[in-house]
Amino acid sequence: MTVLETDALIVGAGFSGIYLLHRLRDQLKLNVKIVEAGSDVGGVWHANVYPGARVDSPSPVYSFGIEEVWKGWNWSQAYPGQKELQEYFHHVDRVLSVRKNCIFNSRVNAAQFDTTTARWTIKTEDGKTIVAKYFLPAVGFASQNYIPPWKGYDSFQGTIHHTSEWPRDGVDVRGKRVAIIGSGATGIQVTQEWAKEAEETLVFLRTPNYALPMRQKTFDPATQKKQQEEMAELYAFCASTGGGMPYRPEQLPKALAEFETREEAAKHVKRMYDDGGFGFWALALSDLTLNEESNRFAYDIWAERVGRRIHDPAKRALLAPSEPPHPWGTKRPSLEQDYYEQFNRSNVNIVDTKKHPIAELTPKGIVTDDGKVHEVDIIAVATGFDASTGSLSKMGIKDLDGIDLGTRWKEGIISLHGMTVPGFPNMFLPYSVQSPTPFTNGPVYIEKQANWIRDMVQKMETNGIRYINPQEKAAQEWRAEVQDIANMTLFPKTKSWYQGANIPGKPVEQIYYLAGMPMYFEKCYAALNDKFADSFVSA
Structure with a gap:
């Protein structure tokens, strides 16, 4: 040997x-x-x-x-x-x-x-x-991925993959009925892609993701040149911050009680949401994850901002409920590009697995505990790690x-x-x-x-x-x-x-x-x- x-x-x-x-x-x-x-x-x-x-x-x-x-x-x-x-x-x-x-x-x-x-x-x-x-x-x-021990997982006759074990040549969903199980970052990213192509998309949702707008940008040559010139300084600055992000000292947030009025606080928190990225999490309120009142204040603004993007009241109630399922920021928020808009499509629907959990998989699809069979051709298992x-x-x-x-x-x-x-x-x-x-x-x-x-x-x-x-x-x-x-x-x-x-x-x-x-x-x-x-x- x-x-x-x-x-x-x-x-x-x-x-x-x-x-x-x-x-x-x-x-x-x-x-x-x-x-x-x-x-x-x-x-x-x-x-x-x-x-x-x-x-x-x-x-x-x-x-x-x-x-x-x-x-x-x-x-x-x-x-x-x-x-x-x-x-x-x-x-x-x-x-x-x-x-x-x-x-x-x-x-x-x-x-x-x-x-x-x-x-x-x-x-x-x-x-x-x-x-x-x-x-x-x-x-x-x-x-190390995690797949819940659903009964009948191996019996499903369609295509099924955990997102961490995806085939390198991809999966064609055009004209297919698809399911995404999970609402973390991978679930959101898959949903954004599949909803635009599949005949029918079902999102199996247990807990809504407090997702934030990504505000994607494309860099032109002038921007790339400027980034090169500033990279050493920017990287050194990020290394000195609490989370390694490029947030400048002048952006440091205040606690809710430090704002002169609630209107002033709301204006700031809304701007953090509208700016996109993790600024809402990191810069909206310094006591966001410390104080229940501040947390609820931020949640209500987030829910209002998201809610206006979802047309169907029933879908809105699941994706941005009026009562928070948990304090904002204590689960990892994801960044989305047009996630919420996908639910305005008539062929994109939600299965509430908090109300009716998945009971088993069958050769034809997914069965929830109310006995309903959701027949699908392809399943993305986005159940995390x-x-x-x-x-x-x-x-x-x-x-x-x-x-x-x-x-x-x-x-x-x-x-x-x-x-x-x-x-x-x-x-x-x-x-x-x-x-x-x-x-x-x-x-x-x-x-x-x-x-x-x-x-x-x-x-x-x-x-x-x-x-x-x-x-x-x-x-x-x-x-x-x-x-x-x-x-x-x-x-x-x-x-x-x-x-x-x-x-x-x-x-x-x-x-x-x-x-x-x-x-x-x-x-x-x-x-x-x-x-x-x-x-x-x-x-």
Whole structure:
């Protein structure tokens, strides 16, 4: 059996994996390999080829902040689609020579650290064995899909795919009866495309998405030139903000009570909606997710703005109800282009699965619990992901005692800053749990995490440290801080994937850190010389 020896093994060739490769290989001169389950670079932007797949963080800052990369690239749109994003990753590969260090079509299914050799032994489904000092599962938070255990799923005789496992040659819906199950970002994007082509479109809706207008823009050459000139400064600014977004200091919001009148507050909040993007979420009211009165004030404005776009009162009541199903912003809003207008079509209808849940699938379609059969030809399953922990738990990663990571986290997540885990020495988790992950512009945030991991590895290499194993006490304190911060907000009032509540049997807890990037990284760098001091093993 051939064993591949390397300094660091990264799992995943998306933003996180490529940033880490660049930091460890090109800056620290380590021997680094990437194992990637797919056939190309790009991570989710190679895998997600479902109809309408598009990013919802704005370019040009949804990209690598590496100068030699951004200097040779211009975005065509504010919110690029999957094809342009895949082309972008090919550009990144040409500039950084990523592919030469990648092992494609290979999936990790076992990994364990040996304190005697201070090395991880990692195995793959296709029979490879890799030994590395550092192990970096860079699989993101949305790579393990979730399909509810519906009775009869395999009996459906039409075409059915989860959006994360879409055929690369697409699905032709012209003249077909189609169903979209789910109302998250992927469900909205598929609906916008299919409603324009299918003979009949059924949206199976349990909870309305508090979607915001995308306000897509196309960039002309003059705009692209200006972006190039300002890119370094803009990226640096985004890295200093709470969520890595290009919101300027003068845009910082006020609490509802700080406005002189409710009319003034309403005017500001309406403008945030009309401007599009995530400004409504981030800039409308500073206490949006802290104060119930402020939250309801914002919700009513959102519902009014959306409601005027939907002609049918019955559809309006489901998509923008007068009473909020949950506080605004405690589930992730999506960006839409013309989602609500699609429901003005007579052949686009809603099945209320909160009132009548899906009971089973049959060869001809979908049956709800009232016995009604919805006959369709094609089904898009847009039911989301087992966020962050799902993919990690399926990789066979074991601690020093041989206990699987999924088992270790069965009663709740334990980590230090979401990047290291007690009992798993020299393992680093970028863009994952107990950190600000889904509340950030991914590439900006990931770069800062990659810098921290690089700094930690550099410290270990410079000082002859064989491995680092964070202390349980420090990790428990971090877990408590993540939960305590969440309990100051309205987030615990909502069951969502932010808390693992979308997966039956998964512990319901706050999975992500809500206090923003600056505070998060301040604590991470303080820990570099503090909480990790008793975690280093040199001999």
